[in-house]
Amino acid sequence: MSYLIYNGQRIIAPTGKYVIGSSPIVPLFAGWTNSTWDTFISSGQNVLSAIEANGTKGEANTEFLPFVVGDIIRIRYNLTLNSGVYPTNTAEIHLINDVAGNIATVTLNPALGTFTTAFQITSWASMNFGLRFQNYNKLTGNACDCSCELLIYKE
Numbered sequence: 001m002s003y004l005i006y007n008g009q010r011i012i013a014p015t016g017k018y019v020i021g022s023s024p025i026v027p028l029f030a031g032w033t034n035s036t037w038d039t040f041i042s043s044g045q046n047v048l049s050a051i052e053a054n055g056t057k058g059e060a061n062t063e064f065l066p067f068v069v070g071d072i073i074r075i076r077y078n079l080t081l082n083s084g085v086y087p088t089n090t091a092e093i094h095l096i097n098d099v100a101g102n103i104a105t106v107t108l109n110p111a112l113g114t115f116t117t118a119f120q121i122t123s124w125a126s127m128n129f130g131l132r133f134q135n136y137n138k139l140t141g142n143a144c145d146c147s148c149e150l151l152i153y154k155e
Contacts, residue, residue, distance in 0.1 A: 025153045028073065029062035032133055047133055047148040050091060057134065057141035064098045064128040071121040072155040073129075078115070079108040082145040086110055087136055089144050094132040095119045102138060108148065118155070 027045055034040035037058035039051040052058035067073075075093060083089065086109055095104040103124075106117050121129065131152065135144035 025151070028065060028152050028154055029131060032060040032062060035059040035061060037135075045150040045152050047091075047146070047150065050133065050135070050144060050146050050148070052135045052141060052144045055141055055143045057138075058144060060133045061096065062130045062132075064096075064130040067121045067127050067129050067154075069121060069123050069127075073119045073121070073131075074116060074151075074153050074155050075106065075118065075131075076114065076116045076151040077108055078113060078149045079110045080147045081110045082147065084143060084145060088142050089146075090136050091144060091146050091148065092134050092136055092138065094134060094138065096130045096132050097124050097126060098128040098130070099126040100124060102132070105138060107136065110146075114149075 029045060031044050032040070032042040032047065036056070037050055037060060038053050039049055040058070040060050041049040042060070050058065050060070073095070079091060081089060087107055090108055090110065092105050092107050094102045097103050104119050109115070135141045
């Protein structure tokens, strides 16, 4: 029996069972483009280093992709804080609509270990969505020094 492996770990379905079979999970989004982080290094979906020393807003965005009503974007993450404390110095992932901007936010908690969360797409004037990796506090930002393993896919 074979299992789907990603980043050296078995993938677990929302039902709590391992994903078995020949239908691999296809990651969404090619990666991140830094906008305002002091230091931002990524490889594909993974954030290797995100540092915002001054406490201003740090942002990195994916590209926009088309979705339909009912699509679910699953985000499996493992956040490591290199300094600071949760929640003040942590990171967030925002669901961004290309017309309306930020429409949903998940605050990443390093205490949860590997954790899966989701955004469900509802009807918008534009159905193009992307993600934003940002330091905590979407208005002004806080100091942050973190890294994050991510698997982002459509359910």
